[in-house]
Amino acid sequence: MAACVVFCSVCDAREHSGNRPHIVLVMADDQGWGQTGYYGHPFLKTPHLDDMAAHGLRLDRFYAGGPVCSPTRATVLTGRTHERTGVMSHGYPLRLQEKTIPQVLAKVGYVTSHFGKWHLNGIRGAGIPILQNDERRPDAFGFQHWLSVTNFFDMHPLMGRRGKTEGVFEKKRGDSSEVVVSEALRFLQEQLVKDPEALTFTVIWFGTPHSPWASLESDSEPFVQLSFQAQRHYGELVAMDRSVGTLRSGLQKLGIADNTLLWFSSDNGGLPNKDFQPTVGQLNDSVDGMVPLRGSKGTLYEGGLRVPSIIEWPSRIEPKISQFQAGAFDMFPTILDVVGLPEETMLPVHDGVSLCQLFDGEPSERNKPMGFRWNGGGAWIHGRYKLVVLNTKKSKQNKSSQELFDLVADPTESKSIAQEKPIIFKQLMREYVLFSESIDKSMRGKDYPLGRLNEPDPEPKRWASDETIYTPFRKVFEEEQKLLEKLTKPAKSD
Structure with missing residues (x-):
C-alpha cells in the first residue's frame, strides 16, 4: 500500500484570525449520492446544487458519519465517529460531555444557531418541536439560538424556538426546506443589523427527502410517471434544491457571500426503493465514469455511506473537483483550521482531518484511514x-x-x-x-477529562410514550398529523 503523506494546513484564517468567515453547514436528510443533476441523474434536476458544485469544491468521495441519520449528526458536531459520542444509531442522545463546534466557536465570538432537524436528544418517532425543558436541546451543545424539531418534518412544520414559553410553538407555512432557509436568512440579517462585524455559525438541517413525503404539486408534477410516493419524494428534492438557491442568493444580498464557507452534504446514503435511486450515478470528469454504488441507507457499502458534498467559499476556494476521500468527521477539524484554532481544541480522541489542504491542491492520499x-x-x-x-x-x-x-x-x-x-x-x-x-x-468515557461517564447513556424514547416531557404535546401533534394526512393522501379519481 502507498505510504500516507502528512500535509500542513494552508487555511488563511490561521494567519489572519481577524478575517474569519461566516460558516453555514447545510445537510439533507436521506439524499442519496446519485440524487443530483451534476452526477447525471436521469430525471431529477438540481440547478442550484449544480451551480454550487460548479463554483465550489466538489467532493466526489465524501462519506457520511454513518449509514443512518443521528450518527452523522453527532459526527458532524464532534469530529468523532458516532459510537464514541453515545449515539449508537438513529434516535440515540448525544452525550452532554461531548465538545462541539458551536461550543468552541461561541467562545471566540461567533453567534451560533440551528434550524431544522435535530435528532440528537434521544427522541424517536415523527418530528415534533423541541421543548424548552428537553435536557438535550440544541443550546445544551452550544447553539445560542434555535428553531428546531426532534426528527423528520415536511410541509407546514410546527417548530420549537429557544426562549418560547413552554408549550408555545410556531406554525410555519410552506415547504419545510424553504421555511428553515427563510428563517435562517432572517436571523442572519437581524444579527448583521445589530452588528455588521458579527461572525455567524449557522446549521441548517433539512427534513428532506426523509419520509413521509409531502411536496407542492408544482414540484412533484415533473415526476407524474412515477408512483405517488416517488413523486413527492422527488418533489421534496426539487424544493430543497430551490432553497439552496435561496440561501446562496440571500447570502449575496446580505453582502457576506464572498466570505462565507457554505458546506452542503447529506446524512446518509439514499433509499433502496428503485423509484428513488437512478440505475446509474455519473461522476463527471472522474476515474469512475458511470458507477452504480452498492447498498443504500442502513448499509456499510458505498451506497449507504457516500453522499454528495460541496464546499463553497468564493474568496478562498477556486472551483474544482476532488477525488480525495473525506467525510463528516472532517468538518470539525476543518472549521478549527479555518478559524485559526488548534486541533487540541477538540477532545483528544477524534477521527477527522482538516480539509484545508484541498483548498489549494489535491493530496495523493489521506493521512488518516476512515472507520x-x-x-x-x-x-x-x-x-x-x-x-x-x-x-x-x-x-x-x-x-x-x-x-x-x-x-x-x-x-x-x-x-x-x-x-x-x-x-x-x-x-x-x-x-x-x-x-x-x-x-x-x-x-466507557475514557476520552473525557474525568476519564469516565458522568451518567449512564439513556436509552432512546418515543415521545408518544414519554410520560414526563412530551405528554402535553400529544393533542397538538395529533391535530398536525391529521392535516399532514390530508396533504399527502392521493386525490380520488372520478
Missing part, C-alpha cells in the same frame, strides 16, 4: 482499499464475515479480494480491530 462501526458491523477505508465487516450473528452461520474491496478498480464493490490480497486484508483487519478497541474505550 465506521454500526449495528454490529463495520468498515475501514485505507487508501484504495475498503474492509467491510458484516454482522451475521442473526444468520444461521452465527459468525461475522469480512470482505475486502479495491475501490479504484471496483467502485461497485462487486467482488471481494480478501483471498487475493491476504497481506492487505490482514493489515486492514488489524487496523480495524485497533479502531474498534479505541471506540470501546470511548464508549
